[in-house]
Amino acid sequence: MLKSTKRIAAITMARDDEFFLSRWIAYYGKQFGTENLYILLDGTDQKIPKNAGNAHITKLPHTQLSRAAGDKYRIGKLSDLANELLETYDIVIGCDTDEFLIVDPNTRKTLSQYLSNIKIKTSVSGLGLDIGQHMKNEQTLDVDAPLLEQREYALLSTRYTKPVVLSRHARWGSGFHHVKHHTFHIDKNLYLLHFGAVDMEMLVKKASARGADWVNHLRRRGNGTINAVTNKTAHGEKYLVRARIMQRIFRPIYAIGKPGMLGIKWVIKIPSRFKKSGV
Numbered sequence: 001m002l003k004s005t006k007r008i009a010a011i012t013m014a015r016d017d018e019f020f021l022s023r024w025i026a027y028y029g030k031q032f033g034t035e036n037l038y039i040l041l042d043g044t045d046q047k048i049p050k051n052a053g054n055a056h057i058t059k060l061p062h063t064q065l066s067r068a069a070g071d072k073y074r075i076g077k078l079s080d081l082a083n084e085l086l087e088t089y090d091i092v093i094g095c096d097t098d099e100f101l102i103v104d105p106n107t108r109k110t111l112s113q114y115l116s117n118i119k120i121k122t123s124v125s126g127l128g129l130d131i132g133q134h135m136k137n138e139q140t141l142d143v144d145a146p147l148l149e150q151r152e153y154a155l156l157s158t159r160y161t162k163p164v165v166l167s168r169h170a171r172w173g174s175g176f177h178h179v180k181h182h183t184f185h186i187d188k189n190l191y192l193l194h195f196g197a198v199d200m201e202m203l204v205k206k207a208s209a210r211g212a213d214w215v216n217h218l219r220r221r222g223n224g225t226i227n228a229v230t231n232k233t234a235h236g237e238k239y240l241v242r243a244r245i246m247q248r249i250f251r252p253i254y255a256i257g258k259p260g261m262l263g264i265k266w267v268i269k270i271p272s273r274f275k276k277s278g279v
Contacts, residue, residue: 005113005116005117006090006091006112006115006116007036007088007089007090007091008031008032008036008089008090008091008092008093008112008115008116009032009036009037009038009085009089009091009092009093010028010031010032010036010037010038010092010093010094010095011037011038011039011040011078011081011082011085011092011093011094012024012039012040012078012094012095012096012097013039013040013041013042013074013077013078014039014040014041014042014046014097015041015042015043015046015062016043016046017097017098018047018049019143019202020097020098020195021039021049021097022049022050022051023097023147023279024097024098024100025037025039025049025051025052025053025055026051027100027278027279028093029051029053029055030278031110031111031112032112033054034052034053034054034055035053035054035055035056036089037055037056038055038056038058038081038085039052039055039056039057039058040058040060040077040078040081041057041058041059041060042060042062042074043059043060043061043062044059044060044061044062045062046059060077068174071174071175072174074174075171075172075173075174075175075176078094078172078176079094079170079171079172082094082166082170082172083169083170083171086166086167086168086169090116090167091115091116091120091165091166091167092165092166093164093165093166094164094166094172094176095162095164095176095192096175096176096194098194098195098196098198099160099162099164099192099193099194099195100192100193100195100277100279101126101164101165101190101191101192101193102126102190102191102193102274102277102279103115103189103190103191103277104189104190104191104273104274105273105274105276105277106189106273107189114189114190115165118187120165120167121167121168121185122166122167122168122170122179122182123163123164123165123166123167123170123179123182123184123185124163124165124167124185124186124187124190125161125162125163125164125165125184125185125186125187125190125192125259126161126162126164126186126187126190126191126192127156127161127186127190127191127192127240127243127244127247128156128157128158128159128160128161128162128191128192128194129154129155129156129157129160129191129192129193129194129268129270130154130155130156130157130159130160130194130196130197130225131147131151131153131154131155131193131194131195131197131198131225131229131270132151132153132154132155132197132198132223132225132226132228132229132230133151133197133198133199133200133226133229133230134151134152134153134226134229134230135200135226135230136230137152138150138151138152140199140200140201141198141199141201141202146275146278146279147195147198147279148193148270148274148275148277148279149275151195151198151270152269152270153229153234153267153268153269153270154193154229154267154268154270155225155228155229155265155266155267156239156240156243156261156265156266156267156268157194157225158247158258158259158260158261159177160192160194161184161186161192161247161259162175162176162177162178162192163176163178163179163182163184163185164176164192165190166179170182177258178258184258184259186244186247186248186259188244191274193274193279196225197223197224197225197226200223200226203223203226228265228267229267232265232266232267233267234267234268234269235266235267235268235269236268236269237268237271239266239268240268240271242266243261243266246260246261246262246264247259247260247261250262
């Protein structure tokens with residue numbers, strides 16, 4: 001791995017999420033070295049992935065909280081960790097375990113090289129791509145194969161255009177969706193890939209833990225992202241540029257620190273070169 005000119009750390013928090021956490025470690029460990037990964041595990045009973053290497057892992061006691069309270073608790077812990085790490089690191093990336101920040105392979109730079117050579121005032125965002133299973137064209141996920149080798153479609157989503165990269169002390173809002181008291185900048189070569197809807201059967205399995213009604217609802221109504229990539233026309237790469245411009249210009253009245261797209265939902269075919277990212 002080429003040495004970065006800046007010190008970069010990646011952080012996340014997880015509970016009962018071994019599949020994505022292992023992939024998160026594999027991806028960011030390759031980018032920055034596992035010694036620069038910091039993971040908070042929500043529960044002293046949580047298993048440490050076999051590929052954790054030299055990652056710094058802290059197990060916290062689990063407290064049952066509502067979804068909103070849990071989100072605030074987690075982002076508070078991660079913001080504290082990021083600010084602590086920024087005393088010794090130049091950049092900290094914070095994201096969920098099913099989110100992967102990639103740089104366009106056309107730059108011919110690694111993620112660490114690219115981040116080291118762009119100007120980051122406080123934070124920077126990648127364009128959000130919410131990747132889902134195309135139910136007519138794609139099979140159930142092979143858990144041992146790269147994700148982008150199996151999925152070709154994504155919903156262009158403002159929800160996942162997140163300011164996950166910090167270069168100065170700041171605090172994220174819940175889910176990393178904004179940085180408090182700061183605006184956002186969407187970099188032209190960065191993309192945040194979200195895989196929460198990558199496989200319908202995986203979603204059904206998660207829903208089963210909540211009861212039969214949830215499973216029936218999911219099978220009957222589907223998932224918003226999966227429905228979109230399955231049923232809407234997929235556009236080409238020029239829509240990535242259009243979406244980025246729109247998200248820079250338009251902002252919701254109720255949240256001017258977040259990107260907007262006037263409610264427009266475009267599905268795109270993921271550029272084949274993105275497979276080079278290794279996700």
